[in-house]
Amino acid sequence: MLHKLPHEVIASILAATTAYIGSTALHLPPWAIFIGWAGTYLAGGPKLPVMKKLWAAMPAGSTFALIIILVMQYWGTALGSGYWGSSTMQALVILVVNTALMYTGRTKLFGLIPGMFFGFASMFATFYGGFGWDASNPFVAWISVIAMNALGPVYAWLAEWLAMPLGHVGREDDGDLRDAARMD
Template identity: 65%
Template structure:
């Protein structure tokens, strides 16, 4: 396939358009698009099958991250008020929830564990980065990151489609058939002329 427009230009224009998605009153995390956009190409490129795998895995990962934040908000001091006690509690929560996330990866629909971690990391960056229509609200962060991650496969598809690819045709009239090479016969072969 030959691109009528260079992929580098098309992808850069699309990347630039994400500024309008993030730079509005909703304060959405446009970088979350890039996470799943790259994930689409890591899976082999834009296709409905790859998009569906990401659309299932990323929200699942974001949901596990949401659980960690909610537990932390309600039970951060369960082991004590000091920083070490809080760190121990946080480590315990991450151990349990992260283990659950990885076990859920045994379900066929959610078997794309790296995709779940894309959503997991995107959620934390959204929540702790103060993004979303209600910064600091764990549920707002979840809605915003799931929406932005969902756009990544769409942008990946557009980055290929908007190059307006055309199939390359081979020019068969210019090519001449190759002349078969003459087989040489061994010196002592009975068909070989002598003399």
């Protein structure tokens, strides 16, 4: 059986392609791909059921972070503009929204809570890091981070698929991605 390039080389080539994503006029957060990529392996590897769970969980987490950002933008000084007032408001908002996130994780669709936190943290880093084509718009950051996080499982799948030996025909235990990405 002919062998392709080693997985380490394939993964590095794919990682290098993210330089082109972040260098566009859209100023997308390429590092968010790596969050989803690593999360894919942490959740069990690039298999369709794992990928679907992440594709549901990461945007949900980003949405909860968006809610916090919007509430803080509009009502962040409701308890005062000083340190104690704004910090107390932020703590209350995080308490309420994070509790909702955690309860949402009890549902089957959003049960991969770490995936929600990947999206949650990525959203804050995208918005406060000034990523997206309009760095002051939280909705632009939200769209940008959801797109980039979603590419992570795709990159994980590609890394496995491209590293497979030529002529691989798959086996019964290959799961939903027969003849494609498989973790040994």
